[in-house]
Amino acid sequence: MATAYISPPMLRLKRSGQSASYAMAAAWTVIYTESCPMAYLFSGAVIDLSTMAAGDTIDIRIRKQLVGGGGWIAHDLMNYVGAMPAGHQTVHILPIPDVWGVEIAMRQTAGILRTIDAEFYDAKRIGLQ
Numbered sequence: 001m002a003t004a005y006i007s008p009p010m011l012r013l014k015r016s017g018q019s020a021s022y023a024m025a026a027a028w029t030v031i032y033t034e035s036c037p038m039a040y041l042f043s044g045a046v047i048d049l050s051t052m053a054a055g056d057t058i059d060i061r062i063r064k065q066l067v068g069g070g071g072w073i074a075h076d077l078m079n080y081v082g083a084m085p086a087g088h089q090t091v092h093i094l095p096i097p098d099v100w101g102v103e104i105a106m107r108q109t110a111g112i113l114r115t116i117d118a119e120f121y122d123a124k125r126i127g128l129q
Contacts (some may be wrong), residue, residue, distance in 0.1 A: 012080050013043055014056035016120035023115050024108035028061065032120045035065070035101040042096040043121040045104065049080055052124030060091060065100035072103060 019033045034042060053096060060082045063072040078091065096102055108114060 009123055010126050011041060012126050013121060013123040016122055018111075021117050022106065023117050024106065024113045026060065026107060026109060028105040028107045030103055030105045032104040033101065034098070034122055036099065036124055038125065039097065039099050040125070041123040042098050042102045043123045045093040045118060045120045046093050047091040047093070047106075047119075049073040049084045049087065049091060050112045051116065052080065052083055053111065054082050056083075056114065057109045058114070058116070059107050059109060059119075061105045061107075062093065062096075062117040063103045063105070064096065064098065068100050070100065075102075078108075091109035 014032070016032065018034075020031075022029065022031050032045065034040075047060065049058065060078045060080070062075040062077075064075045065072055075096065078094075080091070093104070104118075104120075106116065
């Protein structure tokens with residue numbers, strides 16, 4: 001007699017293809033955006049601000065959609081000024097459960113425009129893209 005096994009839904013964590021180096025600009029530049037037809041987990045991000053120097057100001061904005069086709073609402077806004085202290089040169093964005101959309105954008109409002117490295121992760125149900 002065969003034994004049936006039921007496997008619960010599983011999330012597959014993967015590095016986003018949107019992980020890259022981004023040239024800063026004075027206007028908001030979207031560096032990550034994602035949505036899925038069912039609940040998934042934006043699993044977090046690491047943004048390297050080690051290239052910042054005295055006189056630089058960089059803003060990082062996280063927005064989210066709470067309903068399909070709805071507008072973006074502010075989830076978090078962070079501001080970084082000057083050279084980052086040794087040992088604390090990266091920004092870590094924590095996981096955000098989502099369905100309708102997560103967006104991360106950056107801008108540099110002062111200083112010499114920098115190039116910033118960012119790495120993003122998301123987790124979706126196995127069988128979805």
